[in-house]
Amino acid sequence: MATENTTPVIKIRNVTKEFGSFTALSGITLDINPSEVVCIIGPSGSGKSTLLRCMSFLEEYTSGEIEIEGRLLGYKKTAAGMVRDSERNIDDVRRNVGMVFQHFNLWPHMTTLDNVTLGLRLSKRIPDAKARDIGRDALARVGLGDFAGRYPAQLSGGQQQRVGIARALAMGPHVILFDEPTSALDPQLVGEVLDTMKKLAVAGITMVVVTHEMGFAAQVADRVVFMDRGRVVEQGKPSALFTEPQSARLREFLDTWRQRNNLFQTDQARLAAVGDRRTTEA
Amino acid sequence: MERFLDLWLQYGPLMLSGLVTTAWICTFASILGLVAGLLLACVGGTTIAPLRWAVRGYIEIMRGMPILILLFMLYYGGPGIGLRMEATTVGVVGLGFYSAAYFAEIFRSGFQSIPKGQIEAARMAGLSGLQIIRHVKLPQMLVLITPPTVNQIIILVKESAVLSIITVAELTKNTTEFVNETYAVIEPYLAAALLYWLLVEAVAQLGKYVERRVRF
Numbered sequence: 001m002a003t004e005n006t007t008p009v010i011k012i013r014n015v016t017k018e019f020g021s022f023t024a025l026s027g028i029t030l031d032i033n034p035s036e037v038v039c040i041i042g043p044s045g046s047g048k049s050t051l052l053r054c055m056s057f058l059e060e061y062t063s064g065e066i067e068i069e070g071r072l073l074g075y076k077k078t079a080a081g082m083v084r085d086s087e088r089n090i091d092d093v094r095r096n097v098g099m100v101f102q103h104f105n106l107w108p109h110m111t112t113l114d115n116v117t118l119g120l121r122l123s124k125r126i127p128d129a130k131a132r133d134i135g136r137d138a139l140a141r142v143g144l145g146d147f148a149g150r151y152p153a154q155l156s157g158g159q160q161q162r163v164g165i166a167r168a169l170a171m172g173p174h175v176i177l178f179d180e181p182t183s184a185l186d187p188q189l190v191g192e193v194l195d196t197m198k199k200l201a202v203a204g205i206t207m208v209v210v211t212h213e214m215g216f217a218a219q220v221a222d223r224v225v226f227m228d229r230g231r232v233v234e235q236g237k238p239s240a241l242f243t244e245p246q247s248a249r250l251r252e253f254l255d256t257w258r259q260r261n262n263l264f265q266t267d268q269a270r271l272a273a274v275g276d277r278r279t280t281e282a
Numbered sequence: 283m284e285r286f287l288d289l290w291l292q293y294g295p296l297m298l299s300g301l302v303t304t305a306w307i308c309t310f311a312s313i314l315g316l317v318a319g320l321l322l323a324c325v326g327g328t329t330i331a332p333l334r335w336a337v338r339g340y341i342e343i344m345r346g347m348p349i350l351i352l353l354f355m356l357y358y359g360g361p362g363i364g365l366r367m368e369a370t371t372v373g374v375v376g377l378g379f380y381s382a383a384y385f386a387e388i389f390r391s392g393f394q395s396i397p398k399g400q401i402e403a404a405r406m407a408g409l410s411g412l413q414i415i416r417h418v419k420l421p422q423m424l425v426l427i428t429p430p431t432v433n434q435i436i437i438l439v440k441e442s443a444v445l446s447i448i449t450v451a452e453l454t455k456n457t458t459e460f461v462n463e464t465y466a467v468i469e470p471y472l473a474a475a476l477l478y479w480l481l482v483e484a485v486a487q488l489g490k491y492v493e494r495r496v497r498f
C-alpha cells in the first residue's frame with residue numbers, strides 16, 4: 001500500500017459526471033498508487049465504467065479534478081475557472097495511460113502486430129523495425145507470439161482481448177485501465193484473459209479493473225472499491241471487504257452474487273456457500 | 283450508302299473528340315469532387331459548430347439546385363463578379379463542386395460506419411484526429427463507400443451532357459451539331475448513347491478493380 005509521500009498515478013478529487021439531468025458520478029475521491037491493482041465492483045449503472053472512462057478522459061467529467069502523475073487531465077485552470085484543454089495537451093497528459101475495452105475495439109483491417117504497433121509508430125514515432133520488436137515482445141507477454149500476422153477476425157474472443165492487452169502494454173503505460181475486460185467473452189475464454197491480467201499484476205503494473213469477476217478481485221486486487229449509485233460506498237483489502245462488508249448495500253450485492261453462483265454448484269458446494277454467507281453475516 | 287459512309291467519316295472524328303472532352307472533363311471533375319467532398323466531410327465532422335453549419339449549408343444548397351442553374355450562374359453570372367472562365371473550366375469546376383456535396387454525404391456515412399470504440403482505442407493509442415482518419419477510418423470505409431462513389435461518378439458522367447448548353451464541345455454538343463447539319467437524328471444519338479455507355483462501363487470496371495484492392 002502507498003505511503004504518504006508517493007505521488008498517486010491517478011488522483012481523483014470530488015469528481016462528478018452528469019449526463020443531462022442524470023448524475024452518473026456524485027463526488028468520487030480516489031487515489032491509484034504505483035504498482036497497485038485496484039478492482040472496482042458494483043451493480044450495473046453504479047458508475048464504475050463511467051469513472052474509468054473519466055480517468056482516460058474518453059468521458060469529460062463535469063466537476064472535480066483528475067490528475068495523472070500530478071498533471072491535471074482534460075482541463076486547464078484559468079482565471080475564469082476550468083477550461084477544456086487542447087486535444088494535444090490531453091493526449092500528452094494521458095500518454096502513459098493504457099486502456100483495455102470490453103469489446104476489445106481492435107482495428108479489423110490490420111494484423112495483430114499492426115494493431116499493437118500503430119500507436120508506437122504514429123504517436124511515439126518509433127521506427128518500424130523497433131516498433132515491431134516491441135510489438136512482438138508485447139504479444140509474447142500475452143501468449144500470442146505466434147499470432148502476429150493474423151487478423152482480429154481470425155482470433156477467438158479471448159485472443160482478441162489479449163491482443164487488446166498487448167496493444168495497451170506495448171505503449172509502456174504507467175497504468176492500464178480495464179473496462180469489464182471479460183464481460184463480452186463466453187465463460188470458457190474468461191480464464192485465459194484473467195490469467196494474462198494476473199501475470200501483469202504480479203509484474204507490478206498498475207491496474208484499475210472494472211469487473212464482475214469477484215474471484216479475480218479477491219485473488220489479485222490490492223484494493224477493492226465498491227461503487228453504487230455514483231458513489232464509492234466502501235473500499236479496502238479484498239479479504240476484509242468480501243468477508244466483512246460494512247454497508248448493507250455491499251452485503252446485499254455479495255449475497256446476490258453468491259446466490260446466483262449457487263445455482264450452478266453441487267449440493268455440497270451450496271452448503272459451503274451458505275455456510276460462507278453465515279460467517280459473513282455473523 | 284456512299285453518302286452514309288461520307289457522313290460518318292466527316293462527323294465521326296467530331297463525335298470522338300467530343301467523347302475525349304467528356305472523358306477528361308469528367309475525370310478532373312471527379313477528382314475535384316472527391317477531394318472537395320472528403321474535405322467537406324472531414325470539416326463537417328469537427329466539433330467546431332460554425333464550420334459544421336457551413337458544410338451543412340453548402341451541401342443543402344448544392345443538393346437543392348439543378349446543376350444547370352449552377353452552370354448558368356458560373357458561366358453567365360461569373361464575369362459579373364470577376365469570375366471569367368472558359369466554358370470547359372466552368373464545366374469542370376461546376377460539376378466538381380456540385381458532385382462534392384454528394385461525395386461529402388457518402389464520405390460522412392462512411393465515417394459514421396466506424397464503431398465508436400475503435401476511435402476511442404485510437405485516441406488512447408495517442409493518434410491525432412487526422413491520423414485516425416487516415417489509418418483507422420479511411421481504410422475501413424473505402425470498402426463501404428466504393429460502390430456508392432462509383433455510382434455517383436457514373437451519374438456525373440451522364441450529367442456532363444448538360445455542359446452542351448453552355449457551349450462546351452463535349453459529346454452531346456458535338457452530336458447535336460452532327461444532327462443539326464445532316465438531319466440524321468437516330469443514328470448519331472444512338473452512337474452517342476453507345477459512347478456514353480462505354481464511358482460508364484469503363485468507370486464501373488475501374489470501380490470493380492478498386493473494390494478488389496480495398497478489401498481486407
